[in-house]
Amino acid sequence: MKIGIVCFPSFGGSGVVATELGTYLAFQGHEIHFITYERPARLTFFHQNIFFHEVSTTKYPLFRYTPYETSLTSKMVEVAESQKLDVLHVHYAIPHASAAFLAKQILASKGIKIPVITTLHGTDITLVGKDSSLKSVIEFSINNSDGVTCVSEYLREETYKHFDIKKEIDVIYNFIDFSKFSKTNKEHFKKVIAPNGEKIITHISNFRKVKRAEDTIHVFKKVNEKIPSCLLLIGDGPERANLEVLCKKIGLCDQIRFLGKQEAIEELLSVSDLFILPSSNESFGLAALEAMAIEVPVVSSNVGGIPEVNVDGETGFLCDVGDVDAMAEKSLEILMNSEKHGRFKKNAYKRAQKFEIQKIVPQYLELYERVSEIVKKDTHQLV
Ligand code: GMT
Numbered sequence: 001m002k003i004g005i006v007c008f009p010s011f012g013g014s015g016v017v018a019t020e021l022g023t024y025l026a027f028q029g030h031e032i033h034f035i036t037y038e039r040p041a042r043l044t045f046f047h048q049n050i051f052f053h054e055v056s057t058t059k060y061p062l063f064r065y066t067p068y069e070t071s072l073t074s075k076m077v078e079v080a081e082s083q084k085l086d087v088l089h090v091h092y093a094i095p096h097a098s099a100a101f102l103a104k105q106i107l108a109s110k111g112i113k114i115p116v117i118t119t120l121h122g123t124d125i126t127l128v129g130k131d132s133s134l135k136s137v138i139e140f141s142i143n144n145s146d147g148v149t150c151v152s153e154y155l156r157e158e159t160y161k162h163f164d165i166k167k168e169i170d171v172i173y174n175f176i177d178f179s180k181f182s183k184t185n186k187e188h189f190k191k192v193i194a195p196n197g198e199k200i201i202t203h204i205s206n207f208r209k210v211k212r213a214e215d216t217i218h219v220f221k222k223v224n225e226k227i228p229s230c231l232l233l234i235g236d237g238p239e240r241a242n243l244e245v246l247c248k249k250i251g252l253c254d255q256i257r258f259l260g261k262q263e264a265i266e267e268l269l270s271v272s273d274l275f276i277l278p279s280s281n282e283s284f285g286l287a288a289l290e291a292m293a294i295e296v297p298v299v300s301s302n303v304g305g306i307p308e309v310n311v312d313g314e315t316g317f318l319c320d321v322g323d324v325d326a327m328a329e330k331s332l333e334i335l336m337n338s339e340k341h342g343r344f345k346k347n348a349y350k351r352a353q354k355f356e357i358q359k360i361v362p363q364y365l366e367l368y369e370r371v372s373e374i375v376k377k378d379t380h381q382l383v
Helices: 013-027 068-083 096-109 135-143 153-162 187-193 213-226 240-249 265-270 286-293 324-335 338-353 357-377
Strands: 002-006 031-036 050-054 087-091 116-120 147-150 169-171 199-204 229-234 256-260 274-277 298-301 316-319
Touching (some): 002 013, 002 068, 002 096, 013 050, 013 087, 013 286, 013 357, 031 068, 050 068, 068 096, 087 096, 087 357, 096 135, 116 135, 116 357, 147 357, 153 169, 199 213, 199 265, 199 286, 213 229, 213 240, 213 274, 213 324, 229 265, 240 256, 274 286, 274 324, 286 298, 286 338, 298 324
Parallel strands (some): 002 031, 087 116, 116 147, 199 229, 229 256, 274 298, 298 316
């Protein structure tokens, strides 16, 4: 198939999922056209089936706000027409789903029928989506997509709860590619980070408020009081400056390393003993799945779709949001008992296998084919 993928190109979860999906499909022989404002962060290589179409915007003194959505729509029309796309798959409702709706109408006026699939990722529904300035457009765009997917059961329920949705929503879980995410021997690296055998605790996020990365630091402080350990904070975002101040305030700058945005996440996870994800909301928790694939147990909050990924008492522990005492206690329970640690590591890996890319991506392909058939038969689509 010829598939257009629209996403945010940054390190955020939705962009990562879209890029990994497109990459896998390209290796399966499909032709993938990424349409976005920058080359996606994880698209760092050349493949003959992958094409990147940059959306460039027009700046004009009259425009107080650059009309990105309009440029994106035009680009979708141009690519769909010139490349003869079979399907457009947009990730994150805003502004991608509404732009895709307009693109579909423009294409229909030219006699071209194209199905639009929208994948909802989380904050497009649970945070941004609830904003009254966006709600009606999101609702309309979802109802007018030919196929809609959510990355967890939780997110599907939230979407039905907060919007008047007339469409059937499929749950297609996020996935993991074990050919990229598997434990590698990085003992030399571990010795540099933890020369005296300290336990390595890791947190990866975009450091937005919703991630509650400060809780990770408070949990770490309590763990470090009991066992020698160090904390790796990977990623970047609006809260980073506050976190650095917090580290100074509690006097743990030497034990906490801010590594910024990293590409070789699997290498850093390979030296990690525990992953902390204390988010106040998380529709899935892709970072937790990536850790589990590399045999790293997860101590997380118990909200959103996280319990669909991290199993309490098996692959890690689930605690109430903000309960840093419980998170520290559970972290110590894992780190201080090598038999339990080993068991949780194995369980985490086994659980991650349920989300193996080979099991999940065919569900998207099946959906593409299903909606393509329906759209082909639908005579109303042409305007
Ligand atoms: O908040 C983020 O990490 C970014 C956001 C995104 O859309 O890029 O992530 C959401 O999508 C990810 C991929 O489907 C999910 O794993 C995250 O749980 C979800 N984030 C939230 O719901 C807060």
